Amino acid sequence: MSVPTVSTSSPTSSADALAQDAADVPGGACIGEGAGSPAPVASAAPSVAAPSLDRADADLRESLRSPGESASVHSWELVTAVDGPGTRLTFFLAGCPLRCLYCHNPDTWQMRRGERQSLDEVVSRIRRYAQVLRTTGGGVTISGGEPLLQPQFVENVFAACQEMGVHTALDTSGFLGARATNRLLSNTNLVLLDVKSGDPDTYKTVTGRSLAPTLDFGRRLAAQDIPIWVRFVVVPDLTDDEDNVEKAAEYIASLRSVQRVEVLPFHQMGRDKWRALGEDYALENTEPPSAELVARVRRQFARRGLIAF
Ligand code: SF4
Numbered sequence: 001m002s003v004p005t006v007s008t009s010s011p012t013s014s015a016d017a018l019a020q021d022a023a024d025v026p027g028g029a030c031i032g033e034g035a036g037s038p039a040p041v042a043s044a045a046p047s048v049a050a051p052s053l054d055r056a057d058a059d060l061r062e063s064l065r066s067p068g069e070s071a072s073v074h075s076w077e078l079v080t081a082v083d084g085p086g087t088r089l090t091f092f093l094a095g096c097p098l099r100c101l102y103c104h105n106p107d108t109w110q111m112r113r114g115e116r117q118s119l120d121e122v123v124s125r126i127r128r129y130a131q132v133l134r135t136t137g138g139g140v141t142i143s144g145g146e147p148l149l150q151p152q153f154v155e156n157v158f159a160a161c162q163e164m165g166v167h168t169a170l171d172t173s174g175f176l177g178a179r180a181t182n183r184l185l186s187n188t189n190l191v192l193l194d195v196k197s198g199d200p201d202t203y204k205t206v207t208g209r210s211l212a213p214t215l216d217f218g219r220r221l222a223a224q225d226i227p228i229w230v231r232f233v234v235v236p237d238l239t240d241d242e243d244n245v246e247k248a249a250e251y252i253a254s255l256r257s258v259q260r261v262e263v264l265p266f267h268q269m270g271r272d273k274w275r276a277l278g279e280d281y282a283l284e285n286t287e288p289p290s291a292e293l294v295a296r297v298r299r300q301f302a303r304r305g306l307i308a309f
Contacts, residue, residue: 048238048282051099051208059095059111059149068152072114073122074107074145078129084169084190084229086138089129091122093153096146098173098207100196101282102235104270108145119153123160130164139167139189148176151184158187175209177217185220190227193218197239198247206238215251222255230258234289234297235266245300253304261301261308265289 072094083090092105094114107113126133126140133139140161147154147170158168170180171192180188195214197203203211221228230252234240252258267288274281301308 048101048205050205051101051282053097053099053208055110056097056099056208059109060097062111063095063149066150066152068119068156070116070118071122071150071153072111073117074114076125080136080138083141083143083171084139084167084192086167087133087136088138088141088169089126089133090141090143090171091157093142093144093147093150095149096144096173097149097175098146098209100207101238102206102233102266102270104267104273105145106270106273106277106279111149114145119156119160122157126157126161126166127164130166133166137167139169141169141171141192143171143192146173146176148172148179151176151179151181155181155184155187158184162187172217173207174214174217175207177213177220180217185224185226188226190229191221192229192231193221194231194233195248195252196233197244198249198251199241199244202239202241202244206235218251218255222257225257228255228258230261231264232261232297232301233264233266234294235283236286236289236293238266238283238286240289240293240297242296242300245297249301249304249306252301253306258306261306263294263298263301263308265294 074092074094076089076091078087078089080087082088092108094108095111096103096109099109103109140157142154142157154170158170161168167189168187169190169192170188173194173196193214195218196206197211200211203209203214218228232239232245232248239245252261265288266283266286268283268286271281271284298308
């Protein structure tokens with residue numbers, strides 16, 4: 001997930017997950033949602049058009065053939081104090097079904113822009129860092145793009161991490177949460193869940209997609225007591241409406257395994273990438289939120305008993 005920083009009953013097998021995708025979850029019926037010209041603005045949502053999803057839909061269809069023995073990897077990095085506790089070896093998988101207006105890594109959107117790497121290569125790299133990851137209380141984070149576009153690969157990497165005693169974190173929008181099998185979740189120690197809005201109309205304007213799959217995935221994680229760190233990005237005149245934040249806060253507070261909410265101020269560090277890619281950047285003239293606005297949003301989460309940073 002490329003958010004500004006300085007995913008009841010569930011499928012029990014990958015085959016089940018993919019079958020469900022094709023039937024009634026994102027990647028199936030949602031393909032084509034919002035495709036073509038930008039969607040009209042709903043009355044409760046901010047006054048910008050939702051993004052086009054044509055190319056994202058093509059990747060969604062392609063990803064249904066994603067193997068578990070290799071993946072399209074955009075990049076990887078070793079970081080501390082972001083993407084989870086301790087020192088993290090973070091892999092950014094290529095491809096994303098969303099088109100967030102504030103995305104600061106639009107270069108991760110398409111699977112074809114990544115480099116195909118084998119499971120063995122990735123696990124070997126993790127093995128080289130395993131000792132330092134364990135010593136610092138860190139681990140491996142799989143981010144994107146959207147890691148659940150290639151869920152079988154994530155499942156295999158996390159299983160290998162558990163065998164090494166390495167902590168695992170999944171950084172996701174939750175939109176493809178139904179693709180995460182129970183085996184994947186049983187090997188996931190933490191989920192960094194982007195709740196991009198509480199209001200469904202605003203969510204659609206921000207991402208081009210529906211909010212419901214993310215809400216369902218969060219409930220599934222909570223039911224399994226999988227720790228969640230929520231991320232919420234404050235974008236002036238887009239996600240900052242008090243009612244939108246209240247709806248997000250009410251939902252997040254209902255999830256018993258949420259440990260914290262990270263309130264992240266929008267920034268413009270991705271603007272050059274949008275330009276370089278020739279993408280139409282709707283937030284070209286949007287300023288970062290004021291400190292007062294960010295503090296107000298944090299207070300709204302705190303009033304629900306949430307620990308908000
Ligand atoms: S478009 Fe994809 S990669 Fe970018 S912020 Fe949204 S979910 Fe993350």
